[in-house]
Amino acid sequence: MRGLSLIVQTIARLMAGLLFLYGLYIVLHGHLTPGGGFAGGVLIAAAFILMSLAFGSVEQSERSSYVFSSVFESFGGLVFVGLALAGYLAGDFFFSNVATYFTGRPLELVSGGIIPLANIAIGIKVGAGLFAIFLALGASQFVMKE
Amino acid sequence: MVPFLACVLLLLIGLYMIVLKRNLIKVVIGFSLMEYAVNLFFALVGFKREGLAPIITQAAQPRNFVDPVPQALVLTSIVIGLSTTALMLALVMRIYEKFGTFDISEIRRLKG
Amino acid sequence: MVELYLLLAMMLASALVASETKDLLAAAVALGLVGFSVAIMFILVQAPDLAIVQIVVETLTVVFFAAVILRTTHSDETIGATLGRDIVLPLVTFVGFGVVVLILVPRVFSFLPKFGTPVMRMAELYIRHALEYTGAANVVAAIILDFRGYDTLGEATVLFTAVVGVLTVMRRLGRKAGGH
Numbered sequence: 001m002r003g004l005s006l007i008v009q010t011i012a013r014l015m016a017g018l019l020f021l022y023g024l025y026i027v028l029h030g031h032l033t034p035g036g037g038f039a040g041g042v043l044i045a046a047a048f049i050l051m052s053l054a055f056g057s058v059e060q061s062e063r064s065s066y067v068f069s070s071v072f073e074s075f076g077g078l079v080f081v082g083l084a085l086a087g088y089l090a091g092d093f094f095f096s097n098v099a100t101y102f103t104g105r106p107l108e109l110v111s112g113g114i115i116p117l118a119n120i121a122i123g124i125k126v127g128a129g130l131f132a133i134f135l136a137l138g139a140s141q142f143v144m145k146e
Numbered sequence: 147m148v149p150f151l152a153c154v155l156l157l158l159i160g161l162y163m164i165v166l167k168r169n170l171i172k173v174v175i176g177f178s179l180m181e182y183a184v185n186l187f188f189a190l191v192g193f194k195r196e197g198l199a200p201i202i203t204q205a206a207q208p209r210n211f212v213d214p215v216p217q218a219l220v221l222t223s224i225v226i227g228l229s230t231t232a233l234m235l236a237l238v239m240r241i242y243e244k245f246g247t248f249d250i251s252e253i254r255r256l257k258g
Numbered sequence: 259m260v261e262l263y264l265l266l267a268m269m270l271a272s273a274l275v276a277s278e279t280k281d282l283l284a285a286a287v288a289l290g291l292v293g294f295s296v297a298i299m300f301i302l303v304q305a306p307d308l309a310i311v312q313i314v315v316e317t318l319t320v321v322f323f324a325a326v327i328l329r330t331t332h333s334d335e336t337i338g339a340t341l342g343r344d345i346v347l348p349l350v351t352f353v354g355f356g357v358v359v360l361i362l363v364p365r366v367f368s369f370l371p372k373f374g375t376p377v378m379r380m381a382e383l384y385i386r387h388a389l390e391y392t393g394a395a396n397v398v399a400a401i402i403l404d405f406r407g408y409d410t411l412g413e414a415t416v417l418f419t420a421v422v423g424v425l426t427v428m429r430r431l432g433r434k435a436g437g438h
Binding site for chain 3: 148149152154155158161163165166167169171174178179191192193194195197198199200201202209214215217218219222225226228229231233235236239240251
């Protein structure tokens with residue numbers, strides 16, 4: 001996939017950092033302000049897509065991007081199911097909010113038990129998954145060479 | 147009732163594009179339009195006049211919120227709509243590589 | 259609420275443009291316009307969670323469409339071609355279905371509560387107990403991750419399936435593009 005001109009590359013380098021930071025902010029404050037895991041995850045994927053469109057890619061870096069995003073997506077899914085099982089193993093029903101009893105006061109950043117951790121897991125999963133979909137649709141010359 | 151009827155009209159435009167268009171990209175756009183219509187209908191059902199967004203800002207305040215349950219249902223539906231559209235686009239691109247065209251009459255003729 | 263009606267009109271107009279234009283890239287941009295007017299309508303009905311998700315998802319949808327169109331034929335399509343014989347049955351079916359829907363829909367919608375006055379029977383419990391049961395201040399996040407966590411688990415599964423499906427369909431077994 002060919003990259004774009006020098007002006008686009010300079011601006012993309014500045015904007016991708018800001019997009020990633022803003023997506024991370026939306027994910028982490030998902031239990032206090034509107035947003036949450038899904039919106040922040042898609043925004044993180046948009047930061048990676050911007051870098052990949054502006055700089056192009058060669059075969060080696062594409063394959064490593066694939067492996068990278070697949071590993072992260074599976075990791076996010078496993079963390080989410082693990083959090084749901086943690087409620088089950090702690091003696092309560094499946095997906096119960098076990099950590100409400102020993103985390104901070106409400107309306108602060110550290111509050112809400114399992115909810116911020118589940119937001120982070122969903123953010124990682126959605127971001128990596130959508131980046132993998134874009135690589136397959138837009139730059140799929142050497143997808144999985146087996 | 148007028149906003150609800152507008153959602154039904156958008157649903158019918160999407161259905162028209164799925165059934166009567168001969169280009170595969172237009173069919174996928176029609177699926178996307180139908181999903182937007184259903185999501186908008188759900189969000190409009192839960193609207194309360196003089197209601198606020200469902201975010202609690204202070205621990206003790208009178209809460210006059212709009213209905214948060216349809217919003218929770220639509221939130222996952224929007225992301226599922228994106229993944230469905232992406233999968234359909236992947237299939238359409240493979241069909242183009244095999245047959246060389248997006249026109250379904252040509253594809254039916256070439257498939258033989 | 260006059261802005262809501264103006265946005266509904268713009269949404270319907272751009273949907274008609276997306277269906278009748280000849281250039282495929284213009285159809286994708288018109289789809290983006292429909293999505294953005296839906297996002298602004300989400301803000302007007304006091305749903306900021308949905309508005310954020312709709313804006314970013316709409317941007318990615320237009321990017322995916324453009325990626326597919328620009329790699330294949332972003333030229334025009336057969337819109338003025340002759341209407342063959344296999345358009346009669348879909349046309350009759352669609353017109354019949356549309357007429358039935360447009361006759362029955364106002365009667366069905368008269369059973370719904372009026373626009374602006376919802377029946378908040380289930381929401382009373384969630385709103386009253388969201389802060390003390392879960393500790394989260396965002397009621398929608400508390401609903402999708404604590405009260406109704408199974409739906410989020412199902413959505414994560416659907417997203418995973420879609421990613422696996424796309425990567426399987428677009429897999430090349432060791433050949434470059436265009437060498438089928």
